[in-house]
Amino acid sequence: MKDLHIHTECSCDSEAKMEDYISEAKRKGIETICFTDHVDWNSNDYGYHYYEPDTFWERFRAVKNESDGGIEVLAGFEFGEPHLYQEQLTELAKYPYDLIIGSIHWIGDMFPCQQVREQYSAKEFFTLYWQEVLKTVQAGGFDVLGHIDFPKRYYGEIYYTEAVMKEIFSTLVEKDMILEINTSSLRKGHTQTMPGKELLEIYQANGGKYVTIGSDAHVVEDIGADYKAAKSMIEDIGLQEVVCRQRKRQIIS
Numbered sequence: 259m260k261d262l263h264i265h266t267e268c269s270c271d272s273e274a275k276m277e278d279y280i281s282e283a284k285r286k287g288i289e290t291i292c293f294t295d296h297v298d299w300n301s302n303d304y305g306y307h308y309y310e311p312d313t314f315w316e317r318f319r320a321v322k323n324e325s326d327g328g329i330e331v332l333a334g335f336e337f338g339e340p341h342l343y344q345e346q347l348t349e350l351a352k353y354p355y356d357l358i359i360g361s362i363h364w365i366g367d368m369f370p371c372q373q374v375r376e377q378y379s380a381k382e383f384f385t386l387y388w389q390e391v392l393k394t395v396q397a398g399g400f401d402v403l404g405h406i407d408f409p410k411r412y413y414g415e416i417y418y419t420e421a422v423m424k425e426i427f428s429t430l431v432e433k434d435m436i437l438e439i440n441t442s443s444l445r446k447g448h449t450q451t452m453p454g455k456e457l458l459e460i461y462q463a464n465g466g467k468y469v470t471i472g473s474d475a476h477v478v479e480d481i482g483a484d485y486k487a488a489k490s491m492i493e494d495i496g497l498q499e500v501v502c503r504q505r506k507r508q509i510i511s
């Protein structure tokens with residue numbers, strides 16, 4: 259088992275400690291974990307200016323030193339809307355992170371909260387969302403695209419056209435970046451991971467081969483959640499799970 263998307267107290271919306279995740283991961287038999295705290299430059303986000311790389315690295319190095327082996331602990335971050343903050347991204351990427359997840363949470367000042375859902379249908383919101391995703395994939399600078407169909411977690415449904423997905427996935431592959439399978443939607447009562455099987459098949463049809471799997475845990479108990487469901491889905495489709503170390507992909511058999 260691996261879990262490459264985990265939030266700690268270095269994120270504005272988590273109080274979980276790295277050492278507690280490590281103990282829980284060992285208890286669950288998880289071999290590799292990666293801490294990926296939020297980095298947000300959108301001033302509407304609660305996490306705006308919250309992340310401190312030096313604090314992260316201080317905590318990370320301390321738990322790495324104290325950890326008595328038996329588990330691989332990697333360092334990463336989840337960067338919101340990379341295409342809009344490329345300078346900040348380049349600056350942060352100078353630290354020796356293993357993995358950078360790029361995620362779209364915001365479209366300007368819009369988050370898929372209830373108020374926005376009352377104003378925009380799923381079709382309208384997703385149409386705007388895919389344009390942001392495409393821009394961020396075109397801009398690049400990260401390794402893994404996080405929870406590609408994120409509004410699904412709020413709308414409970416998805417809208418897309420083959421054409422737009424094709425454009426996003428072929429650009430992703432061209433840029434040598436990959437998709438994440440994020441299992442947090444399953445904990446919110448949805449039946450599909452983000453993305454689900456349909457989008458993964460379009461990804462594969464457009465040259466996508468690799469994925470990472472992450473729980474998006476914000477509390478210790480959620481580490482590794484629904485890993486097996488995600489793993490068996492990618493095995494059915496024929497995609498390969500990878501781990502990123504020092505920002506290089508390594509295939510897991």
Ligand SMILES: [Zn+2]
Pocket residue numbers: 336361363404405
């Ligand atoms: Zn996210």
Ligand SMILES: [Zn+2]
Pocket residue numbers: 263265336474
């Ligand atoms: Zn996250």
